[in-house]
Structures are given as structure tokens and as C-alpha cells.
Amino acid sequence: MQARTRTTLVASAAIAAALSLTAITPALAGPSTRTTATTSAPAPSQGDPRSTVGRVADFYGAYIDSVWDTQDPAAGADAKALRSFYLSKAAQKKVAAFEAKEHADGILFAQNVPVKWKVAYTGSGAGHATSLVTLTWSDGKNPEVTHIKVQSDLKTRKITDLAAVK
The missing domain is CATH 1.20.5 (Single alpha-helices involved in coiled-coils or other helix-helix interfaces)
Structure with a gap:
């Protein structure tokens, strides 16, 4: 019992x-x-470490977070570590050369930080994948938007080239 x-x-x-x-x-x-007539639910976040485009999205999300937090003393070291991890040596040199010449961030191609970002796959070939990064710089009805073409190596998944789309 x-x-x-x-x-x-x-x-x-x-x-x-x-x-x-x-x-x-x-x-x-x-x-x-909950979704209502005036608001929509944010899309769920997900990732796959094997995805080249996913890694570009992970990089831009983490990089923008680190440069956004200017009050955090670790932010500069975080941004540098992110560059080292996600970018090939050649891409790091190209970014550094751009920054020395233009006095602007060579990842964002700007002197300020965007409020939103998104990454879309645009194609692949010759061992590389190409993504289009869309950076949104303001809120409101007509926000300013810029685009960056990012090339990644399919084998290493490292970013090998970045170019502002004009």
C-alpha cells in the first residue's frame, strides 16, 4: 500500500x-x-553550419551586433575576431585596403551601422557561392538600402570577396 x-x-x-x-x-x-492585422510575426531564425549562405548571414548578423554596441569595450575585438574567422586572408587584406583608402568600414561599405540586414543566395559556380546582402539604414516608409555582393568558397565556406553593388 x-x-x-x-x-x-x-x-x-x-x-x-x-x-x-x-x-x-x-x-x-x-x-x-501572434499575427494581427497591423503587425506580423517575425520570421523564425535558423541556421546550418554547412550552408555557405547561412554563414554569410551569421557573419553579418554577428558583425553588425558587435559594431552596433559601441559602448561595449569588447565590441572592437569581437568585430576583428569575426573578420578573422569568416573572411579568407585575401578578403581581409581587401577589406583593410578599402578602409585605409575610404576611411569607412570595409564590411559594411559605410561609416555608420545599418538597422537591418538580410542575405539571399544568388547563385554558385566554379567552387563559389554568391550572396546578396541587403543593408537597411533607416526605418520608415522609404528607408535607405544598399547591397553588397559576397562571394564564398564552397569548400572552406570562408568569404573570399565583398563588393558594393552600385
Whole structure:
């Protein structure tokens, strides 16, 4: 009889804990992402470390985050480490040469930081994939947008070339 009472008690506690977790999880997740007539839910983020284009998106997301946070003393070191990890040596040299000549960020091709970014696959061939990075510089009805063509090596997944699209 005691074993059955103990089993029932443990099962009841487990059910109560599960129901409590189910009740509070939405609150812990943050604001609701329901879609209404005036707002839309943000697209879920996902990634795949094998995807060359995904790595370009990961790089731009992390890089923009690091240069956006100018108050964080680690931001400059983070941006440098990101460049070293995601860009080939040749691309790093090209970016440095652009920065020395133009006095602007050679990843963003600008002196400021965009408020939004997105990356789209545009094709592949000869061992490389090409992506188009769209940078949005302001909010509102007619935001300023620029584009960067990014080439990545399919084998190493490193960014091998960046060029502003005019």
C-alpha cells in the first residue's frame, strides 16, 4: 500500500510540475508573436553550419551586433575576431585596403551601422557561392538600402570577396 501511495504522490507531483511549466513558459518566452492585422510575426531564425549562405548571414548578423554596441569595450575585438574567422586572408587584406583608402568600414561599405540586414543566395559556380546582402539604414516608409555582393568558397565556406553593388 505504501509503494502505491508513494507512486501516486510522485506522479501527481510530476503532473503538477508539468502543468505549471506549461502555464509559465509563454510568459518566460516574452511578448506574444501572434499575427494581427497591423503587425506580423517575425520570421523564425535558423541556421546550418554547412550552408555557405547561412554563414554569410551569421557573419553579418554577428558583425553588425558587435559594431552596433559601441559602448561595449569588447565590441572592437569581437568585430576583428569575426573578420578573422569568416573572411579568407585575401578578403581581409581587401577589406583593410578599402578602409585605409575610404576611411569607412570595409564590411559594411559605410561609416555608420545599418538597422537591418538580410542575405539571399544568388547563385554558385566554379567552387563559389554568391550572396546578396541587403543593408537597411533607416526605418520608415522609404528607408535607405544598399547591397553588397559576397562571394564564398564552397569548400572552406570562408568569404573570399565583398563588393558594393552600385
